Amino acid sequence: MRILVVGAGEVGSSIAGSLADAHEVVVVDVDPERVESLTYSQDVLAVAGDGTDLDVLEEAEVGKADVVIASTDDDETNLATCGTVDMVSDAFTIARVEHTNYLETWREHRGAFGVDFMVCTDLLAAEAIVRVVGLPTAHDVDPFADGCVEMAEFDVPADSPLAGDTVAEADRFDELTFVAVIPEGADHASVPHGDTVIEGNARVVVVGRPTSVRDFSRTLDPESAASEVQDVVVVGGSTTGKLTAEALVDRGISVRLIEFDEARARELAELLPDVTVFSHDATDPEFLSREHIQDADVVVSTLGTDERSLLAALLSKREGADRAIAVVEQARYVDLFETVGVDVAVNPRRVTAEEITRFTRERRAENVAIIEPGGAEVVEVEVDDESVLAGRTIEEGVSALPGGVVVGAITRDGEYVTPRGSTRVEVGDHVVAFVQADAIDEVTAKL
Structure with a gap:
């Protein structure tokens, strides 16, 4: 897929870096020095110029683009870019805005401003804050499967009752799966095994039924999670x-x-x-x-x-x-x-960049959460007849996938199914899985 990103600030650069490995990415920015820096630091084609200028867009070959992402720090520039692209290209347009009035207008009149998908920085930040407030001790929380499943990241306090336990010893919750452990100072998330030790100050990523995620939170840090937020x-x-x-x-x-x-x-x-x-x-x-x-x-x-x-x-x-x-x-x-x-x-x-990257990846998946550091992802996929999991046990299906994949949860007809190696996956199931960064595209294609 060819993706054109207009604006190479924090958001645009992050998006370009996340997508460059799997897609052909072109970045446009008005700052020549930023363009030159991006050319050397990322595997992208960079063009210096104003993204609202048709000549610049044509130089970036907008006619070949499948997706155009307008991600500058100026709302009007982003809307003007999408409007221009809409007139000269069949590309799917994504605009980042800060003012909620633009988002409200777009929601009432889908396709307004020539925008196919709009994200609002302030609203996304507020939603991220509220999710974390709702789960004391969590560092990040994302819902999956219409709320039947939650993914949560937790920092492990040095004095936590679970600090020093192995994953097997800490796995006391029937409807929860440990999908990643990130040791203190590590630059990527690793798939845990039963003998993996959960050290103090590490970060753990779990997937499961919301009630089990909350039970885990209370066990991990009993004092902080002792009462509800009021x-x-x-x-x-x-x-x-x-x-x-x-x-x-x-x-x-x-x-x-x-x-x-x-x-x-x-x-x-x-x-x-x-x-x-x-x-x-x-x-x-x-x-x-x-x-x-x-x-x-x-x-x-x-x-x-x-x-x-x-x-x-x-x-x-x-x-x-x-x-x-x-x-x-x-x-x-x-x-x-x-x-x-x-x-x-x-x-x-960062939240905005993740949302735009998530939406781009969601064209193959139902939902996506990005795990930092390292860019691993938790993805939700509805299993179809062509999936390697269809009609097979989890153990059989995962053996046909690259290493670094953990099935964290399954929902079937809206009901939670605890994933075990012997659990048989059926067509129509929603599977939530942790996937290492270097295997994302291959895994989502096979799932």
Whole structure:
């Protein structure tokens, strides 16, 4: 497949890097130095120029493209690019936007702006935050099979009851499968075996029925997962903060929101009648103490600048908040935030890049979650007559696939089926499997 990516910033470069191994990728960007750098660092063809310029698009051979992804940091540029492409090409167009009004218009009138698929950075970030809030101790959560299956990533605390156990010893849950273990400092996820030791500070990836995933969470870190999340403080009235607060209220969670700008605070109070809104500086320790930030189960910091978001998150933790999630604008700071005390750092651009990459891959799969580091994936596939799993046991089917594949869950007619080596897979089953990065295309084709 030929994919044209317009915009080579964090999002575009990440998308290009994720897709270049399996597809012919062309990248267009207005910055010649960025184009030159990308040419040397990625296996892509790069063109310098404005993606809204028809001459530039023709130089990039837009007429041969199967998919065009507009991923610059400017909404109007992305929409104009897709509109231009729609006039001169049959390519499937994907646009990234930050403003939700464009997304709302597009949802009401599919195909508006010449866009076939639209992703909203702020909304995706909010959804990622809410999923993590809903599962205490989780680092990332993705639903599969219409919610019947969850994939979750967990950091293993050094003092966890499971630290030092083998996978066989930790596997106490009938409806849960360990699909990957990432040792501290490792650059890729590895498939665990029964004798694989789960070390403290490692990361584990599990797939299973949501209730079993929650039971595992409680066993992994009993103190942090002891109670349900009831009180969340959102620091910052950005669009991401507003969307996060709305979604949490919809889940029945009590939300307090702190916004420094008085006019914005009044606006949010009107828009969010079920949220308690404060107009104050969230980096003021006296204010945090006075408003009992220590009673919060989770603090979500979305202040717009990484320095202030980090400060607010760390101050909240120091005052006694159980957990802190921070929105990080610069992807390179994600590891730093989590190293110095933020429990989960969410980078909107990374989330957006993953969503666009996921959608591109979903043309072969029902759903996809990307596992970092290393780019491994958890994919959901509906089994058809041509699948190597059809009519065979899992053990037989997996033997026909490359190494590094783990079947984590199966649903049949909406019901969860615990995967074991002897479990026979039927046509129509939904299979959720972990796949190593270097085998993704071959595995999804065979599944």
